Amino acid sequence: MSQASPDLFASSSNPSQAKHVYTVSEITQGIKLILESTFGEVWVEGEVSNFGSKDGHFYFTLKDNLAILPGVMFARANREIKFKIENGLKAICFGKISAYGPHGKYQIIVEKIEPKGIGSLQLALEQLKEKLEKEGLFRAEHKRPIPYLPSRIGVVTSLSGAAVKDILKVLDRRFSDIHIIINPAQVQGEGAKEEISGAIKDFNRFNEGLPYSQQIEVMIVGRGGGSMEDLWAFNEEVVARAIYNSKIPVISAVGHERDTTIADLVADLRAATPSVAAELVIPKKEDLRERLAGLFTDIKRSILDFIKLRTSELEATQKKIALLNPVVLIEQHKLRIADLARQIYIRATHFLKLRQLEFNTAIGKLSSLSPLNILGRGYSITFKIPQDSIIKDAKFIKIGDTIKTKLHKGEILSEVLNKSDQ
Amino acid sequence: MAEIKFEEALKKLEKIVEDLEKGDLSLDEALKKYQEGIEISRLCSQRLESAKKKIDILVKNKKGEFELKPLDEARIEE
Numbered sequence: 097m098s099q100a101s102p103d104l105f106a107s108s109s110n111p112s113q114a115k116h117v118y119t120v121s122e123i124t125q126g127i128k129l130i131l132e133s134t135f136g137e138v139w140v141e142g143e144v145s146n147f148g149s150k151d152g153h154f155y156f157t158l159k160d161n162l163a164i165l166p167g168v169m170f171a172r173a174n175r176e177i178k179f180k181i182e183n184g185l186k187a188i189c190f191g192k193i194s195a196y197g198p199h200g201k202y203q204i205i206v207e208k209i210e211p212k213g214i215g216s217l218q219l220a221l222e223q224l225k226e227k228l229e230k231e232g233l234f235r236a237e238h239k240r241p242i243p244y245l246p247s248r249i250g251v252v253t254s255l256s257g258a259a260v261k262d263i264l265k266v267l268d269r270r271f272s273d274i275h276i277i278i279n280p281a282q283v284q285g286e287g288a289k290e291e292i293s294g295a296i297k298d299f300n301r302f303n304e305g306l307p308y309s310q311q312i313e314v315m316i317v318g319r320g321g322g323s324m325e326d327l328w329a330f331n332e333e334v335v336a337r338a339i340y341n342s343k344i345p346v347i348s349a350v351g352h353e354r355d356t357t358i359a360d361l362v363a364d365l366r367a368a369t370p371s372v373a374a375e376l377v378i379p380k381k382e383d384l385r386e387r388l389a390g391l392f393t394d395i396k397r398s399i400l401d402f403i404k405l406r407t408s409e410l411e412a413t414q415k416k417i418a419l420l421n422p423v424v425l426i427e428q429h430k431l432r433i434a435d436l437a438r439q440i441y442i443r444a445t446h447f448l449k450l451r452q453l454e455f456n457t458a459i460g461k462l463s464s465l466s467p468l469n470i471l472g473r474g475y476s477i478t479f480k481i482p483q484d485s486i487i488k489d490a491k492f493i494k495i496g497d498t499i500k501t502k503l504h505k506g507e508i509l510s511e512v513l514n515k516s517d518q
Numbered sequence: 519m520a521e522i523k524f525e526e527a528l529k530k531l532e533k534i535v536e537d538l539e540k541g542d543l544s545l546d547e548a549l550k551k552y553q554e555g556i557e558i559s560r561l562c563s564q565r566l567e568s569a570k571k572k573i574d575i576l577v578k579n580k581k582g583e584f585e586l587k588p589l590d591e592a593r594i595e596e
Contacts, residue, residue: 243523243525244523244524244525245523245524245525245565247569250576255575264573268571271569272571273569273570273571274569274571274572275569275570275571275572275573275574276572276573276574277573277574277575277576277586278573278574278575278576278589279575279576280575295576298576298578298584299576301584302576302584305584381566384524384566385566387528388528388531388559388562388563388566391528391531391532391535391555391559392556392559394535395531395534395535395538395552395555395556395559398535398538398539399538399548399549399552401538401539401541402538402541402543402548403545405541406545
């Protein structure tokens with residue numbers, strides 16, 4: 097049972113040798129050696145199917161449309177994989193082709209596996225995002241409001257990174273007198289995800305023992321820029337859950353503008369950078385002073401306006417009352433009467449003047465028509481004596497009669513000496 | 519200012535201004551609101567100006583309890 101290399105192609109027709117009969121194990125061992133020496137370690141691409149895991153080891157087959165290749169990935173090798181291997185995954189595997197005697201099959205013992213067409217980290221990220229989104233961790237309704245002017249701010253970051261300096265600088269610039277509490281944590285590498293999630297939980301536990309006025313009101317969790325590997329701790333599930341479960345509102349500040357991690361999606365507010373987080377967490381002191389001063393002025397002005405309004409209303413009412421005062425009314429009436437009296441006097445006087453004028457005019461007219469006026473022009477009136485009747489016709493007089501002649505001034509008594517009847 | 523949050527205080531002030539400007543309060547009510555407004559303004563101003571700057575590190579002592587240590591003792595590494 098101890099051939100150096102069994103000649104599998106030995107013809108049984110060689111008469112000098114007895115027929116060699118292999119045991120199952122022998123032939124299997126041979127197959128194994130041939131496979132391993134022919135292929136050694138190879139890269140194989142295929143689709144994962146029949147995936148199962150037992151005791152931490154992965155068992156699956158890689159297939160394409162013509163064949164399948166059983167595969168196994170032991171726990172020691174699969175521990176590092178960040179993404180979840182699922183049936184249907186198109187993957188590229190690196191491993192040793194071998195045979196497994198007890199099952200009578202050949203297989204690939206996989207050392208490394210990568211998703212085809214996408215980075216393994218990228219795939220892991222997408223899988224976790226989908227899972228957490230389904231659970232509702234990213235829902236807007238769950239996000240807590242950020243307090244406007246917190247008196248105590250927590251910061252989870254590395255003491256040796258750029259982020260902490262930026263945050264402290266911006267906070268000092270905007271509002272220099274606040275209480276900042278830093279809970280330091282590794283932000284990349286081994287153990288980072290435990291330190292970050294632990295730090296978040298620490299702050300929550302810290303608050304539990306304190307009265308409301310001394311509690312941390314908001315926390316910033318973040319780090320400076322880096323590659324996807326550097327930021328990876330902020331894509332870990334344990335960090336996401338710590339943020340989600342935090343009773344203290346969390347502002348995430350990871351990397352730069354274009355980096356979005358799962359921490360950013362779960363957080364109550366996302367800041368593009370640590371400096372921006374510091375701006376979001378607290379308003380500028382001068383802005384607040386201005387706003388407060390403005391309100392103070394408004395209050396003073398509006399109470400003064402209010403009083404002015406009421407005062408003028410009061411004065412208007414007082415005036416109205418004053419006008420209704422009986423004494424005033426009497427005075428008013430007196431004035432009115434005096435006025436009327438004056439008017440009556442004026443009109444009466446005027447009326448008299450008019451009548452006087454008319455009268456004088458009439459008198460004038462009358463005067464001009466008066467026969468006595470005619471006398472002034474040289475005419476005279478002759479009266480018969482003693483009848484005193486006016487003589488217009490000479491036939492009514494005889495010679496020798498006495499006549500009276502009224503002149504303009506005076507009278508003449510005469511005897512008629514002669515007459516003519518025409 | 520522990521009892522009332524700053525933002526709420528500012529909102530209250532704005533409401534007081536609105537009420538006074540509307541003008542349909544009695545003189546008593548208006549004066550009361552004015553007093554309240556002045557008081558809140560004063561407290562807010564105090565809050566802004568009296569805060570003190572403090573930077574601490576959260577640590578656990580030997581008993582496992584939380585303590586705050588001022589930053590200059592723990593020095594930010596350059």
